Amino acid sequence: MELEIIEQRENYIKFILSDVTPTFANSLRRMIMSEVPTMAIDEVIIIENTTPLYDEIIAHRLGLIPLKTDLNSYVRSDVCSCNGQGCTSCEVSLTLEKTGTQEVEVVFSSDLLSQDPKVTPVYSTIPLLKLAKNQKIFLEAIARLGRGMDHAKWQPVSTVSYKYFPVVEFNLDNCTYCGDCVQVCPRDIIKIEDDKIKAINVINCSLCNQCVDICELDAVNVSTTGKDFVFLIESTGSLKIKEILLESLKVLKEKTQTFKKHVDEF
Ligand SMILES: [Zn+2]
DSSP states (O other): OEEEEEEEETTEEEEEEESOOHHHHHHHHHHHHHTSOEEEEEEEEEEEEOSSSOHHHHHHHHHTSOBOOOTTTOOOGGGSTTTTSOOTTTEEEEEEEEEOOSSEEEEEGGGOEESSTTSOBSOTTOEEEEEETTOEEEEEEEEEEEOTTTOGGGOSEEEEEEEEEEEEEEOTTTOOOOOHHHHHOTTOOEEEETTEEEEOSGGGOOOOOHHHHHOTTOOEEEEEEEEEEEEEEEEOSSSOHHHHHHHHHHHHHHHHHHHHHHHHTO
8 A cells, every 4th residue: 555645735635545445445535524523513502692693593603613623632522431411521612702893793713712722713714693783692602522423513524535546548559649539638638749649647537538438439548547546635624634544544443443353252
């Protein structure tokens, strides 16, 4: 197995995972989506709300704010030693209190004050609601660790996807260099230069097969290696990409170990 990073930014990564089975690639994707825990607001106690938005809408919006997550300091409340009662190991309280002083005032995610400075909104500029003059919002929000399998608000990523690594080949005996495949390719993969046809930046190929369909001479062939995958992960910012990958592999390992334990007991 090999891993080659193609592109990496703060909350984004594109890499090639080589020499693995489709099953492994999909397991990794599913672990990331549904098993890696993050913090999200799970309970909202509305103390005062004189804004035009219903309590439920505000609570729903609060739930979807990505929160910075510290996996070393918190555990999920369903496995916490407090038995789900709520304690400092499984819950963080955030408060929001604001009264409109101008004609129109926007309440942002930065107005949420957290009990733990390590658990705060990833982005400070998410608009939550608007206040007219003298309208008031006062609430307490409880954030908990949870998993994407229970609610999408706990997913650590906005996107995790993969595709087979494309292979574009030409049968030069049949090719007349008519350029139809060059014209039809939506990703500009195919180039004809100096009576030579070639595929460039093959990684961008979406396997749409339009080049194959348009060529009546069967000179183009698009396939995959079947064992190499182009992965794309976009984090919500709750966790770093590296943390997401390491945590997903940890869960996958734990699951296989538990399975092995059961098999051993046969
Ligand atoms: Zn607890």
